[in-house]
Each structure stands twice: as C-alpha cells, then as structure tokens.
Amino acid sequence: MINIAEHVTKTLKPTNLKVYFNTVPTGYDIQDQYITFLEINAKPALEASDQEFETERLIQVNVWSKTDYYLLVEDIKQLMESAGYERTIEYDVPKQEGDSHFNKVLRFVFFDEY
Template sequence: MRDIVEFVSSTLSIVGVPVVFQAYPTGVVPPSQYVTFMEYGTKPDLEAADEEITTERLIQVNVWSKGNYYQIVEDVRKILEQAGFQRTFEFDAPYTDGDSHFNKVLRFAFFDDYE
C-alpha cells in the first residue's frame, strides 16, 4: 500500500501553490492560494481468503484562495483524476466575515492495491 501523504503531495506538486497535509502553510501570512488535504476514511474494498486485496481510501482536498479559484480547482481535479483518483463530491464551503480565503472542497476515492 502507498504512502498516501507522499503520493498526494508529489502528485499535486505541479499545481504551483503550496500543498500541505492536515495543516496550513507555515509563515506569518498565508499565501493567497494554497491546497490542504487529508485522508478522511479508509476501508477494505476487495478481500479474498480473509486478506485485503484493495483498500478504498477517501481523500479530501481543500483549495484556498483570496480570489477566484476556478483554474486551480480545475488543475487539482484533472491532475488527481489522471493519477487514478475518482472524484466523488465537490462543494464551495460557506465564506463568512473574518475568513481570509474562499474554500473549495473536493473529495476523491482512490483504490490502493496491496503488493
């Protein structure tokens, strides 16, 4: 099974903005655009003879931006789908007074093989 943190980080590194696992980018002022992600669920997908053959891994990617994030969302979606992820859900998180960034949430499933 893969190191999902390394896999997502390296896959999204070509987006051109900071990509961070379960945290915000370090620094006093957050960048105008960045991506965070986490694995929010994992379960057996296929089992044989009481052994797990494939695992369904559920990943949430948040795209943060002070302005229009259309292009970065499109890039993230395309890059992850090309890497074998299946998009399952997507929504705009509500923006409230005091927030510094808009937030787009994308959820993906990835079926990981045991080798």
C-alpha cells in the same frame, strides 16, 4: 500500498502551490492560494481469505484562495484524476466574516492495490 501523503503531494506538485497534509498554515506568511488535504477514511475494498488486497481511500482536498479559484480547481481535478483518483463530490464552503480565503472542497476516492 502507497504512502497517501506523499502520493497526493507529488500529484499536486505541478500547481506550484504549497500543499499541506492534515494541517493548515499559520503565522503571517500565508500564501494567497494553497492546498490542504487529508484522508477521511480507508476501508477494505477487496478481501479474500481474511486478507486485504485493495483499500478504498477517501481523500479530501481543500483549495484555499483569496481570489477566484475556478481554473485552479479544474487543474487539481485533472491532476488527481490522471493519477487514478475518482472525484466523488465537490462544494464551496460559504465564506464567513473574518475568513481570509475562499474554500473549495473536493473529495476523491482512490483504490490502493497491494
């Protein structure tokens, strides 16, 4: 079983952006672009004789940017898929008054074998 926080952080390292697990940056030093992620759920994917052999993990990656993030999103999808994640859905979160960044949500499934 992998440490999902370390695995996703390492996978996204080539973006050269700050990557935050299950939190958002605060304060005055928030970058123009950054990435947050969390594990939405984990459930058994393969069991036998009351023993789990594979876990299905649903991971949400949020891309935050003050400018167009199309190329960054494409890079993230390629990095995640190269690391064994399968994209299940993606969508833009509507920007509202007072929001400082645009937000793109990407969801991936990862099958973690024991």
